[in-house]
Amino acid sequence: MKIKLPKYIEANGFECLIASIFMVLMYWREQLPSPDWQLNEDFSSVEWRDAYSQGVKKINPDQGLSFNRIKRFLRQLSVPLNARLEYLRDLQQLDNLIGINVPPIPIFDRFFMLRGEKKQPYHAVVLVDNTPETLTAIDPFLSPRHVITLSKKDFKDAWAITQRATIIISPKTISFRRRKLATMTLDRWFTS
């Protein structure tokens, strides 16, 4: 695996997103030793457990977790990281992120990928590796193994359902230039 997450977290319901975020936080905690971190290096410590349960409490049982809430929560934890919600253009962007060791958290229709039926609420995983045909993900729902290999072909359609929404958590030292492209060509727009 290109990206090695130090700890896997089990979750269900709406918790997949916060579990994925915490796995990425732990990854950056390990990769980025900095005095700015308020959370210690021991991932099984009470500190992390408390932080995680605080995160779970941020989830509204009826509405799930909004990105603004996630950002506020990360600020509250004083992590030296940036979080962004992006609608990525294509799978290549995920490959690029994995290539620079930034584990992306894509939101996708898991049910569609496995069954071919669209179904909310959507799912979040952490991507940790890739090949030209596959992506390796750490899935909080798949305890105890957690590791799952997703075919890019199937994942592409399931991810397109959520407009390829992806949460990117990265250190402040990594900055991104966003190249925005129209979702439709002019020809398609006129005919739609």
Place this chain on the structure above:
Amino acid sequence: MKHTIVVNKLDNPYLIAYDRILRRYGSGCMPRDPIDVGEFWKVPIEAYVPKKIVDEKTNREKFITFQLSNVGDIYIEKKSLKIIQYPKIKDVRNAIIEKKAYIRNTVELDLIKVLGDPKLNVKFGKMKFALFGLQPIYRTIISLLDETYPTLDDIKKIKYSDLIQLIIKLDYAKVSDSNKLVPTNKLAELYSLTGSSVATAETFLGIMLANYYEYLSKTLRIIHFVPYIRVSTSYFANAVEFGERISMSIDVLKTRVREYYRKTPSYTIKRRYGLPTLVTELVEADIFNYEGGFIIGRSEIYDRLAHLRNNMPITEDKYITPF
């Protein structure tokens, strides 16, 4: 270090609405297809609320999702593609609560109607605290069956009038020419079905609740029976959502009651909530049974409520583990 990521422009109403929803309202909400309303796009919001239900005896679990449509609308100006109107987070939350309350009330009212059916012979008298608030009805029915007919003036003096009017409305008693409250044939029929004054009075309490639950609890503020109804509804609603009778421990039932009645008026009675006592009384009343240390609902009651599942906006996830 600077890296380039290629992203989609927020240039169509669906994506604009989705972005707003994901950022502000939560990952459980989704936009529906935009509707053309003249100079604007109207994008309705839907909420998807997942729920896990477990049959504790067999350890079987089911994941269901409530699909609650139209919990708010986002308006986007066509010319500028800017959001010009959107619901407050609080409004979306309230709309979801309202939709859930509607489902809950449907189950609650149907359950009360089922419980009130004399054929089921639910022993309302065993619910001691509920009986407390409905004493005037209980006593009046017993005295009518014992051929002691009170005058309307007597009833007024002891402030039973509101409740007695309900007995009259249900046609189980009437006012005679001599201004006395007397039983009707309907009460006699009920007596012949149950065989004793006490059993008739208890069965009548069920009929009363089935017909006037809302009026009694909300208008007359007789709320003593509300905890019993809430506990029963929470169990049976979960069973109906699961698709069969499930076994539940008291602790889980307690959590379910709290979840199910979240954001509802609590009634002062909640402070006195002793769930084990309530459950014991519900078992004695023949609404629940105990089986191997777990609570399980009475099958006749469940069978009459099972059809409600077809009208619930739920989908079931057969929990899929691909490998």
